[in-house]
Amino acid sequence: MSTGPSTPRGKPPVNPTTPTARLAGTHVVQSSPHYTTTRRHSLYGTEDRVIIDPGSKIWKVGFSGEGRPRDVFYAAGKTGMSLWDLSRARETTERAEQDRLLEVNLERCLRSVFHHSLLTDPKSRKVILVEHPLLPLYIKEMMARILFNNLQVPSISFASSHLLSLLAVGRITGLVLDCGHLESVALPIFASRPLFPHLRTTPLAGSRLASHLRALLLLFGTYLPPPTSLSAAANIPAANRSTRVPEEILTDAVIEEIKTRCCFVGNVLDSSEMRSISPSGEDSEIDVPPSDPATSESEFSRGSAGPESTTSSQQVSSEFSVVSHPRIHGANQPRNENHLQALASMYTRHSTATELHMRVVPPVSQQTGTGRGTLIIPGWVRERAAEVLFEGGDVDESSVAEVILDALLKVPMDLRKTLASSILVVGGTLMLPGFIPRLHAELLRAIIPPSSLPRLPTRPGKPTPPQYDRYATLRPLTNYFAILNNPSPPPPTSTRAGANAGKAPAFSPATMAWIGGSLAGSLKTGGVEVPRERWDEADPAQDADDEIPPVSAGALDRAPRNILPDWTRTPLPAGAPPAIATLSASPQAVGA
Structure with missing residues (x-):
């Protein structure tokens, strides 16, 4: 006599509870679909943050905890043009038209990130914005205004791209060179603190x-x-x-x-x-x-x-x-x-x-x-x-090797050896085959003593002036230069260089900053976080319906700058006296 199929007894009964409620109390949750221990997918959980690496030409987007971006696309479409450049219109009317066109393109890109690339609801996702140190402030405000007012994201975290690139290779101290589309920027980082006053840049990119x-x-x-x-x-x-x-x-x-x-x-x-x-x-x-x-x-x-x-x-x-x-x-x-x-x-x-x-x-x-x-x-x-990219000698357009050496000249002498042996190069331009070994050779060639050419004395009877040696103080660091992601490092000349050269994970240099942002998002860390409530309180555009008092266009542009992080407004060191106190005390000092 045949009977119907029965449920296997070894299988536990199904508990009809909501998966998000069951997973909310546990801390061992991995959201990446690239590993076998993943319990849920990023599409069904809202704990994963959206990582956006906006470049002037190429954008990289994805979820935190994943090993690579979900989508990489040109910001201006198939034309391959950049959204913004280093120059800006001087006339007010032309600048307003240029900013309006840029805002339209940024809104199109940000909407494409959530609705086409990631297929997620922006209202339930926190955003980590990979920020370039020299990203213009008005572009940062446009992105924040679109994300908060149009897409209504809960919060935005601004994280330095150089710091995230360094975190992706497991380091907290190093000298990061980012060679992108518009410019190449070298930024020293010590103990996870970017040394922005020592930043050096060049338009050779x-x-x-x-x-x-x-x-x-x-x-x-x-x-x-x-x-x-x-x-x-x-x-x-x-x-x-x-x-x-x-x-x-x-x-x-x-x-x-x-x-x-x-x-x-x-x-x-x-x-x-x-x-x-x-x-x-x-x-x-x-x-x-x-x-x-x-x-x-x-x-x-x-x-x-x-x-x-x-x-x-x-x-x-x-x-x-x-x-x-x-x-x-x-x-x-x-x-x-x-x-x-x-x-x-x-x-x-x-x-x-x-x-x-x-x-x-x-x-x-x-x-x-x-x-x-x-x-x-x-x-x-x-x-x-x-x-x-390797032709230097110009004050305004230094080569990529000279940018690194100039940054080393600005840092304290105690940090030079540590930073010189922990150089990390990132960016899309550096993905050219043979670029990183050539950069190491250019660093060594740049600090070679200049050739001794006969020089005439400036005045008769005066001794001949010494020849200008720009990188003489960096010459003792010759044996310590090491690039962390060098695919073919030279034979080490010191223990420190041998321990660092080529030891970074084999991530793509173009996605290194995004991978660092993914790591920071999975660890629930990041840069300065700006919640939407704080933006609504400081944004005068929310009171646009109230026509009394009228709000000028300049006030609309300047108001959100007080809450967005900007390293150019960092306070002076504690030992520097304030300018107001100095001016007020100067007449008394003169009278005394």
Whole structure:
């Protein structure tokens, strides 16, 4: 006689209680879906905080306790443009229009974070905002206003990106270099306290690399337009169809793809060869505009000096093809090469990189042909485009190595050895292959004593002044320089350097700050937290319905600044007297 299926006796009865109420009393709760011990998913619990790393070009968002962001997207869409830049309009009307457009784009990005990327309710999620030290205050206010007034988040915590990057590798003391899109910033951190007065920055970053790469392609690149017919593609050789690169095809998206998929950083060249080629300095290559007819009309022949075995390490896709044979130009070469031609010839001789063919969308005038155009990227351009980041000597535009050394000069002498052996480099620009080993080599080369050139005395009968040695006090730190996330550290020259070089976890440098924010959110820590109640009390926009008294636009912009954290308003040390007391006491001191 058959009976119906019964419930197994070994299985305990189900307790129909709410999972959130049962999990509220326990402290051993892991929210990450990447581990087997996870009890709940981030989608069904509200304890996990939303981590937002807003960049001028790329945003990274996700939940706390997870090992990687849920979504990484361009802030301006597929165009690849940045939301803001280092300059701001001076006129009031133009600045108001620019700020209004920026606020619309920020609102679109923040709504996309919650409604498309994370699929969560913003009213039940606390937010940790990964804050760059030099993020403009008006942009921070826009983000806070959108999150509080429009999305109505419970609270916002502002955490320093450099500190979070250092926490991601398990350190609380170190010198962090963040090389992003707009600027490169070096910030020393001691005992989890960022030393903001010793911050150093330079505009040599991803944006400068992109503009430099565009100029090199306009000068030395080759473009093959699409053939007008299939018979022309078979009969006309490619050498006869090659022209200069049109500026229309080098869009921001194309330059970004070339920079991320084709470029890498080469080794340091011999200084004697550089001096023999460019006696006036290597940085003169960058100052020549791409529209100079004296330099942009000539083409250069390239010889494939490197072995063909290097092509196996390059990633080849459907849009790229490796060219191992040199190109032959029929144009006559000028007899006297100028500085740019000599520099290009030198880079070509010492380069082992191969040329790449990239399919690009042709200009509007050539879209009547068959297929797409072909952009030929010289191998030495792929290898030496990042040289612009290592060219220093300028007061306003220091190299990335000089920014680190300048920050070490500003910190107390007792901290220099500790910080020099705990350097951490983060940011998307630093993900170029070979960048971190080259940075270590540039640090050692920058502190080498300058060459002793004969100097004439300034006055007759006076001794010759000593030669200026900028980093003489840092020369004893040569054996202690170590980069924590160096993928191929050199042989250690000291015990401290050997214990730190390359010991950081293998996180991506671009997501290091977000991973630190995820760690801080899972530990219920972070920066200064601003609750929504405090914002509502200080925001005059809440009383916009009351027209008496009227609130000016300037007051609306300045009021929330009192509650948002800003390291530029940090108080003076205890030993510094207040300025008001000094001014009031000065007449008495004069009378006495």
